[in-house]
Amino acid sequence: MSIFRADRxxxxxxxxxxxxxxxxGVKLLLCDLDNTLRLHSEKEPxxxxxSWVEDCRDAGVQIVIISNNGRKKMMQKFCEPIKVPCVWWAKKPVSTKLTEAMVKYQFKPSETVMLGDKWSTDVLAAKFAKIRAWQVEHRKLVV
Incomplete structure (x- = not known):
């Protein structure tokens, strides 16, 4: 599989x-936050x-948000209501935080996916961590 494109x-x-x-067979879903799960301007989930997080949790999937956003308090405030752990200032495409999440939550690379909107950070980090990379379109405001 090429490091130059997402798996899905x-x-x-x-x-x-x-x-x-x-x-x-996904048990750990690592998600980017800005422009993947939320518009950059959204303050609350x-x-x-x-609903999506709850449905995934009910299906036995652990979600962890892994973001390059460096605003710790904002990240915690956003993630707390949906009870999702978050990692800020992840420095993607460096894959260290993705690997640490797999170790912390005890999942194998074969059970893990990184979901994000950017090839240059999210997809590359997944490829470097040897996990599947799933890409979504850059989230936009729908009017």
Whole structure:
């Protein structure tokens, strides 16, 4: 598999369903935050994100947000209501934080996927960590 492209592409995070995750054997879903799960300007989790996280959790999937965003308090405030652990200032495409998450939550690379919007950070970090890279379109405001 090429490091220059994602293993799968989706229009939006909501297209990554719990059914698909189970079918693909995904138990740990590492997610980028800005422009993947939320618009950069959103201060609180949208209802659809909260529902999606809960559905994934009910399906036995652990979600961890791994972001290059360096604003720790903002990240914690955003992630706390949906009860998702977060890693800020991850320095992707360096894969260290992805590997640390697999070790911490005791999942194998074969059970792990990185979901993000950018090839230059999210996809490359996944490839360097030897896990699957799934890419979504850059999240945009729908008017």
């Amino acid at each position: 592409k989706f229009e939006r995070f909501e297209d990554v369903t719990p059914t698909l995750l189970k079918k693909e 949208a209802d659809e994100l909260a």
